[in-house]
Amino acid sequence: MHQSLPIADDRHRKNARQRARQANLGRVLFLIASLAFVVVLLIQVLHASGAIATGFSDWRPVLYVYLVWGITFGLRQVLLHGERGWRALFLLPAVLFTVAVVIFPTLFGFYIASLDWNLSSLDGPRFYGLGNIIGLFHDTYYWNALRNMVFYTLAVLGEYAVAFGLALLLNADIRGRKFFRIVFLLPMMLSPVAVSWMIGKSLLEYRFGPAATLARNLGWDNPAFFASPWIARLSIEAMDAWVSIPFIMIILLAGLQAMPKEVLEAAKVDGANGWQSFWHVTFPLMLPVSITVLIIRIIFKLKLADIVINVTAGGPGGATDTVSSFIYRVYRDRSNVGYGTGLAMFYLLLIIVLLSLLMRLSHRWTQKVT
């Protein structure tokens, strides 16, 4: 006991020395990697701007040094902080990846948005300041697309109502529930592009699509689904609803199944009929799940593009345009990279404002109800 103390002390000192050496190694390695990153970046920037002749043919080496830098950063954490470093290693890859693939491109996007840059014109990018943003205020097509987005977003409520009904049906005491659940889920699996052809271009085809034939038999003698603005908008919305209702339905169904059975039975004992027990018990209990799924659905709805691009390309006269499909055409048809990015960035800001408002409102609302 007496003798073991100095040994332990010695070992402790040795450990401390070793740890200090490791920490130094970590610092040095990280310093070298950072230096290499800066040097490669600098060489490439100078080369690209024409200041020096030597350099790489493309920017890919920068990607590789970033990767090496990230690895040494992780190594540094482990060597410097030991256990805490090992824990940080779980999070680091995802963070470094997201910074490289989201944060940097988004910032870069803000830069592009400040340029007057048309890929098809001969002179390259030119600084334009807020010109693109000012320009979009006079762009009637853009505002038209934004107005359409309001319609598409409000239509989420309709999708929600249908999905809630389906979830209630599936939650009822029925036979073959598994079969119906699989069938109801299928539309969600299909690619919107395939759906645009399957439904938009084939089922709803004016001359001999089955839906048009059915509509004719029902007495609508001119079943053009994409000719007049409102009908076209509704048709696009119907297709998007067809694809996305399963998602809302599945989440609501999970919420229904997690609901305590006693509450509904208590309502029945109190003499509530079906509608009353739904409106006063089920619906309020489902409110938190409903708001979550509505917000997720709105987030996805704001990205709506594939179906519009492939079925109507925004027509007739921009009636079905979404912001994404409009910007897609600004780029594809006019190669206007600077302006398109400006539109996208403005849209992003709008989305952020809208969603934070929505989240705050829903938060306050659920607190008041429960």
Place this chain on the structure above:
Amino acid sequence: MTILTASAATPAKRHHAALRAKRIVGRVLIYGALIVWAFICLFPIYWTVTTSFKSAVDVTQGHLIPWLDFQPDWKGWRSLGLSPDTILGTSNPREEFMSRFGNSIVTSVGASLLALVLGSLAAYGLSRFRYKFAWMRNDDILFFFMSQLILPPVVLALPFLVLYKALALLDTRFGLILLYTLTVLPIVIWIMRDQFNAIPVELDEAAFVDGLSVWGAFIRIILPLAVPGMVAAFILSLVLCWNEYFFAALLTSTDAKTLPVMVASQTGSQGINWWSMAALSTAAIAPLVVAGIFLERYIVSGLTAGAGK
């Protein structure tokens, strides 16, 4: 007395009969609604699959039922080079189709795997340890990851176009994999965090007592228990990546084109070849329809991760 009981029994019986009638009507309504919606879900798929076996006349006359209405024929599949009589010969459309199909598989599987690795690690960290990164704590970091979901593809598409051109990643599968990983990463983190939260921390602690390191405990003890969540996250990512169109349309041109881009590029041409389009669409959706039928359990569990809480 006897009269009294008799008169009491009839209303009770009548009441009973009314209840039964109401129940039957309810049943009929429920099953009717279920069948109507099942029809709405299935008919477009049925229409597409059958159209790939129709000839021009059958399409224009709106024939619906094979063998009864029309004589099925391999027409659509022949134009893709996938019918029994052409499958052994050489066919350009088939080669193109197979290369697009391959691209779709490589990009969606690659992106899903990468997202699964990055996302599982981050989710485990967020579920078990407390981080502090500048002002950000665990909840903030989770919100940071989840907030990537709101980025519309248009915001990233054009910067990526310029960046990828500089990085020589335009029209490569690797470039698409990076982007797709990014789009599904928040979802994977969400599902996997839910999964890890459901595994008791005591298991980690027992592993530490047995002398395993943090990573040893994660890989040897926790990860095997998290397999159901990983399968769900993987399949859901696979579906999203397989169907992605926007980025693929902008960032690929010849080499790395995926299946949705191929389908979309065919619709543009005037005078659509109905049967070949139908065959192409059928082939594009078939893998996912099959996945939906057999892996429905995992898809549902992935979608509902954290919903019931």
